[in-house]
Amino acid sequence: MFRELSISEIKEKFQNKELNPIDIAKECISRYEKLDPTYKSWVCFDKDVLLTEAKNSNKKIVDGKPLRSLEGIPIGVKDIFNTADYPTQMGSPLWKGFTPGNDARVVYNLKNAGGVIAGKTVTAEFAVHALNETQNPHDCALTPGTSSSGSAVAVSLGMVPVSIGTQTAGSIVRPASFCGVYGCKPSFGLIPRTASLKTTDSLDTIGFFTAHSEDLKTVFDVCRVHGPNFPISYQALKDMDRQVKPNARPWKVAFVKTHTWEQAPEYAKQALNDFVNRASNFSNIEIFDVELPSDMERCHAVHETIYSKSLSYYFSDEYKKNELVSPVMNHLIEAGLDIAVQDYHDALTNQNKLINIMDQFLQEYDIMISLSTLGEAPLREKEELPDPALMWTLTHLPVVSAPVFTSPDNKPFGLQISARKYNDILLFRFIDYLRSVNLIPQGCHPKPEL
Numbered sequence: 001m002f003r004e005l006s007i008s009e010i011k012e013k014f015q016n017k018e019l020n021p022i023d024i025a026k027e028c029i030s031r032y033e034k035l036d037p038t039y040k041s042w043v044c045f046d047k048d049v050l051l052t053e054a055k056n057s058n059k060k061i062v063d064g065k066p067l068r069s070l071e072g073i074p075i076g077v078k079d080i081f082n083t084a085d086y087p088t089q090m091g092s093p094l095w096k097g098f099t100p101g102n103d104a105r106v107v108y109n110l111k112n113a114g115g116v117i118a119g120k121t122v123t124a125e126f127a128v129h130a131l132n133e134t135q136n137p138h139d140c141a142l143t144p145g146t147s148s149s150g151s152a153v154a155v156s157l158g159m160v161p162v163s164i165g166t167q168t169a170g171s172i173v174r175p176a177s178f179c180g181v182y183g184c185k186p187s188f189g190l191i192p193r194t195a196s197l198k199t200t201d202s203l204d205t206i207g208f209f210t211a212h213s214e215d216l217k218t219v220f221d222v223c224r225v226h227g228p229n230f231p232i233s234y235q236a237l238k239d240m241d242r243q244v245k246p247n248a249r250p251w252k253v254a255f256v257k258t259h260t261w262e263q264a265p266e267y268a269k270q271a272l273n274d275f276v277n278r279a280s281n282f283s284n285i286e287i288f289d290v291e292l293p294s295d296m297e298r299c300h301a302v303h304e305t306i307y308s309k310s311l312s313y314y315f316s317d318e319y320k321k322n323e324l325v326s327p328v329m330n331h332l333i334e335a336g337l338d339i340a341v342q343d344y345h346d347a348l349t350n351q352n353k354l355i356n357i358m359d360q361f362l363q364e365y366d367i368m369i370s371l372s373t374l375g376e377a378p379l380r381e382k383e384e385l386p387d388p389a390l391m392w393t394l395t396h397l398p399v400v401s402a403p404v405f406t407s408p409d410n411k412p413f414g415l416q417i418s419a420r421k422y423n424d425i426l427l428f429r430f431i432d433y434l435r436s437v438n439l440i441p442q443g444c445h446p447k448p449e450l
Helices: 007-015 021-039 047-062 105-112 149-156 173-179 213-223 231-237 266-280 294-314 327-337 341-364 389-394 424-436
Strands: 042-045 074-078 116-121 162-167 182-185 205-210 251-255 285-289 367-371 399-406 412-418
Touching: 007 213, 021 042, 021 047, 021 074, 021 116, 042 149, 047 116, 074 149, 105 116, 105 162, 105 213, 116 149, 149 162, 149 173, 149 205, 162 213, 173 182, 173 399, 173 412, 182 213, 205 213, 213 424, 251 266, 251 341, 266 285, 266 367, 266 399, 266 412, 294 327, 294 341, 294 389, 341 389, 367 424, 389 399, 389 412, 399 424, 412 424
Parallel strands: 074 116, 074 162, 251 285, 251 367
Antiparallel strands: 042 116, 162 205, 182 205, 182 399, 367 412, 399 412
């Protein structure tokens, strides 16, 4: 039912009495009961909580109260955010059954906007790399992406129109690419991290998945910080010289291959080149095939140092019970313990240099495009190769992975669209333009009949 509808279309049907939040909740429950035994995207799902909150939302509509931004919309929450109605277990047996008793700030914002929390989606252990039970909806032999995979799969299968996740390397972009949905990682710091799992101070970023491109800005505006108490982002987001392209000129788009390009399969390279050629036919788009500053080739090494050292610090207590920690996580913690504190500080200094390099680079362009991942999802047992997603996390850029491409085996992979730090609204405006000229789809990659 709601799989084909954007949030604005659902709300319009609420107003016209063609649908109500209880209908949407029942559809969510039906798809959960039908599909989750196979695809395992939820770790907690309580239909009674969902129906109760949907009835409360419906009463507001019946009473004639104004519709809030996410009125009656079911939402999945990655199981690393505190939730008052559900446990928060972080994909680890060490935290099984933990009930925090409060909502993370972003969950509060979603509920305050009328969103209905359907449950907690599966996360990789501590939002790191160890693949959990969630299955890729396009092929169970392939990885769904790690960390935020449960959130991506729940949206891909039409169980919820929106879910939230996190990205410290590529944990929103990769699942979005592999599962064929829209994934957004906003500029670093724009969505508050209060009462969510911390892994890495300078990298952890909260984002979200949607079934429809036009819902991206709606969810962003609900989740993000607002007002002059956040002076840097406040000034940037209300600066129309940054957030609006002048009508007198076309969109200036930087096409970057990055140092990961040579590892991409030919079909992925061809897909992105074909997209560039199609986009170049539009008079309102000017594409520049450009090289990134050479310092950007250090991104993966800098990220690895910061990431591993931070994990060894924040999970030192869990490491004392390492028999209950996955081999992947134990390896990362051990690698971090071997990193000298000075090397960690040097990596943070290098990260700040790279942030400044990309900020200067993107002052010449409105938008930057690259591959989201190096093609379709790999087999579950294969390690994912380095891709551009991590680079834009390290440099704090806002990105959207759009379900644009299809492999020769008809599996999805994404186009990654990014902009200068804090130019998130400009990014959404460009996506709206791409949708208006049919260069990106309105909704998810078509799924097999389920």
